[in-house]
């Protein structure tokens with residue numbers, strides 16, 4: 001059976017602060033598998049699609065402007081319960097409520113600059129992967145299982 005997948009994205013503030021390697025390291029150390037990785041300057045259209053569920057929120061315009069403020073790094077990670085565990089590793093949305101030891105709890109204080117995104121459910125993860133990686137992602141079912149587990 002295919003492994004669960006999630007979409008993790010380092011937001012512009014995380015890229016600017018040089019936290020891409022730190023975030024990759026945490027997911028690698030945990031035992032998850034990297035299936036895709038790219039740096040890009042997202043378009044407004046892509047961001048509005050990604051955050052469509054939040055379009056009625058008062059902070060939506062500010063959120064889109066923040067996400068347009070520089071390059072992001074999108075990744076697809078796979079492994080056991082990676083969606084839920086990825087969210088735990090990121091920490092609460094508002095960094096002031098994020099536990100120390102989480103990415104946001106260790107590196108952020110502002111909900112408007114919270115470093116990273118992680119899919120909140122298996123279904124939304126698959127939608128986000130299709131949105132951000134229309135070209136497709138790796139599938140290493142034949143090799144890495146043997147090396148990690």
Ligand code: RTP
Pocket residue numbers: 054059063092093111112113114116117118119120
């Ligand atoms: P994300 O999608 O970025 O992983 O965040 P999330 O699920 O933890 O939180 P969500 O409610 O989906 O919000 C998406 C992003 O919007 C920004 N935000 N600003 N009150 C505010 O100003 C506010 N609330 C949310 C954050 O950047 C949040 O990650």
